[in-house]
Amino acid sequence: MSTRSRRSTEADVVAAQIRASGARATPARIRVLQLLRAAPAALTHHDIEQALGDAMLDRVTLYRVLDWLVESGLAHKNADASRVFRFSLAAPGEHTAHAHFRCDDCGKVYCLDDAPPPPPALPQGFQLARMDVDLRGRCATCAEARA
Amino acid sequence: MSTRSRRSTEADVVAAQIRASGARATPARIRVLQLLRAAPAALTHHDIEQALGDAMLDRVTLYRVLDWLVESGLAHKNADASRVFRFSLAAPGEHTAHAHFRCDDCGKVYCLDDAPPPPPALPQGFQLARMDVDLRGRCATCAEARA
DNA sequence: CAGCACCTGCAACATGGTTGCATGTGCAAC
DNA sequence: GTTGCACATGCAACCATGTTGCAGGTGCTG
Ligand SMILES: [Mn+2]
Ligand SMILES: [Mn+2]
Ligand SMILES: [Zn+2]
Ligand SMILES: [Zn+2]
Numbered sequence: 001m002s003t004r005s006r007r008s009t010e011a012d013v014v015a016a017q018i019r020a021s022g023a024r025a026t027p028a029r030i031r032v033l034q035l036l037r038a039a040p041a042a043l044t045h046h047d048i049e050q051a052l053g054d055a056m057l058d059r060v061t062l063y064r065v066l067d068w069l070v071e072s073g074l075a076h077k078n079a080d081a082s083r084v085f086r087f088s089l090a091a092p093g094e095h096t097a098h099a100h101f102r103c104d105d106c107g108k109v110y111c112l113d114d115a116p117p118p119p120p121a122l123p124q125g126f127q128l129a130r131m132d133v134d135l136r137g138r139c140a141t142c143a144e145a146r147a
Numbered sequence: 148m149s150t151r152s153r154r155s156t157e158a159d160v161v162a163a164q165i166r167a168s169g170a171r172a173t174p175a176r177i178r179v180l181q182l183l184r185a186a187p188a189a190l191t192h193h194d195i196e197q198a199l200g201d202a203m204l205d206r207v208t209l210y211r212v213l214d215w216l217v218e219s220g221l222a223h224k225n226a227d228a229s230r231v232f233r234f235s236l237a238a239p240g241e242h243t244a245h246a247h248f249r250c251d252d253c254g255k256v257y258c259l260d261d262a263p264p265p266p267p268a269l270p271q272g273f274q275l276a277r278m279d280v281d282l283r284g285r286c287a288t289c290a291e292a293r294a
Numbered sequence: 295c296a297g298c299a300c301c302t303g304c305a306a307c308a309t310g311g312t313t314g315c316a317t318g319t320g321c322a323a324c
Numbered sequence: 325g326t327t328g329c330a331c332a333t334g335c336a337a338c339c340a341t342g343t344t345g346c347a348g349g350t351g352c353t354g
């Protein structure tokens with residue numbers, strides 16, 4: 001089995017998922033959904049533009065694909081601490097349960113293996129749905145490069 | 148005691164607080180800090196511009212005053228649900244960052260008084276600069292309204 | 295393989311925030 | 325009081341992120 005046919009098979013699966021939601025399986029949607037599936041953490045519009053490389057879409061089209069993903073329930077959209085939207089697969093995400101570290105220099109996001117700290121106590125009657133722990137600073141590589 | 152002298156006294160208190168932090172007590176800083184002290188909830192840059200009225204500052208100066216307030220520990224800065232920064236008075240004597248809870252229903256942001264959890268361990272060589280702990284769910288008021 | 299609903303690309307716009315630089319001023323030293 | 329200068333301000337230009345309107349292209353269904 002060639003690399004090409006394997007890749008095409010994965011795209012077919014994604015395309016089927018899209019059609020199942022009642023929408024058209026366009027290259028833009030297939031590519032973006034594949035990226036979200038492979039992502040270790042929630043991605044920004046910018047992250048995705050970078051990742052698309054050659055298969056670059058128009059900026060606006062990407063915004064619309066992302067909005068469509070959210071509307072159709074395939075992705076979640078959250079504003080991060082620096083007020084940019086991040087998108088992640090709606091499927092029970094593996095990266096909801098741990099903390100993330102983002103390097104201020106290289107921008108890379110690391111999933112921290114350690115269990116996240118327990119949430120602080122909430123006032124009476126508050127219902128916790130989700131906790132995000134976002135650490136920022138310099139990764140080992142960038143820290144060393146500056147030493 | 149006239150209204151004028153009472154107001155001037157309050158400004159003096161604020162000015163003293165500013166000088167205590169080692170910075171210059173300028174009219175811009177005094178006025179903005181007074182507004183934050185009187186505010187019932189976190190204010191946006193825009194809210195403050197409106198409230199300043201006659202005593203309007205340059206847009207950029209206001210951004211810089213707000214950044215200075217945050218850097219000097221006198222205020223908190225958080226992105227609200229619609230990705231706009233909101234500023235609120237820091238609790239006196241509060242040094243470490245604390246966690247925030249945002250209600251998914253009403254959008255209100257609560258500063259949690261408890262100390263934030265300790266950051267999880269980082270891989271060797273990583274340098275931590277900041278930690279954001281963002282909790283989301285339903286606040287007591289909204290939770291009760293749904294019960 | 296034709297038609298149309300829906301998707302895409304481009305240009306223009308909106309908003310919130312930042313940077314560079316010349317000018318003004320709080321305040322500490324005299 | 326006056327003065328000096330580090331720091332604060334104002335202004336113009338810029339940037340980042342996201343949105344809207346519209347003309348033209350395309351996946352899908354029949
Ligand atoms: Mn993760
Ligand atoms: Mn706070
Ligand atoms: Zn790095
Ligand atoms: Zn609420």
